[in-house]
Amino acid sequence: MERKIGTITLARHGRPALSRKCWLSSDGYRDWWRRYDLGGLQTGQTPPQALVEAARKADVIFVSTLPRAQETAQAVVDGRDIITDVIFVEAPLPPPRTPSWFKMPPRLWGVTARIWWHLFNRNDGFESRREAEARADRAAQMLIARAEQGEDVLVLAHGYFNHMIGQKLKAHGWHLTLDQGFKYWCQRRFEKG
Secondary structure (H helix, E strand, C coil): CCCCCCCEEEEECCCECCCCCCCECHHHHHHHHHHHHHCCECCCCCCCHHHHHHHHHCCEEEECCCHHHHHHHHHHCCCCCCEECHHHCCCCCCCCCCCCCCCECHHHHHHHHHHHHHCCCCCCCCCCHHHHHHHHHHHHHHHHHHHHCCCCEEEEECHHHHHHHHHHHHHCCEEEEEECCCCCCCEEEEEEC
C-alpha cells in the first residue's frame, strides 16, 4: 500500500494595522517598513472560514515570527500548537536611496523596492535575493519532508516569501491545486504528483 502524501498550504497573514495612506521619502519608507514588521493586525477582522477550516484540518502549522503572522495564527488555529520559525519571515524590501523631496505611498515603494531587490539584486545590507532564494528552498524542503510523512501542512506567513516557497515547491515537483492569490488571508495549496 502506497503511503499518503500530505498537502502544503501557504497562507498570507491578515490585514496589518499600519496605514498605507501616506506619502514617504525612501528613508521614511525604511522606517515605515520597520514599524510594519513590528506591528500586528488591524482590529476587527474575521478570518475566512476556509482558512479556519484549513487550520483545523492541518496536522502541523508553521508560523513566521513576525507579529502580523503570529496574530493571524491566533485568529485561525483555535489554540492549537504551532511551530514558530524565523525561516518564514518576509523577504526584505530595501528601497533605492532617493532625495528626501521624492515621495511615494508605501504601496508604490513596496513595488519599487521589490523590483530593486529582485531584478537588480540591490539589498542595501539586508538579505540578498540569492540568500532569500536559498532560505525559500530550505523552507520548501522542510515542508516537503513533513508532507511526505503524510502530514497536511499549513504555513501562516507573508505574500512574497510564500510566493518564493511556492516556486521552490514547483521546482521539486509539487503542483498548485488551490490558488486564492496573494491577498490578505488567502491560501495557495500544493500537492505532489
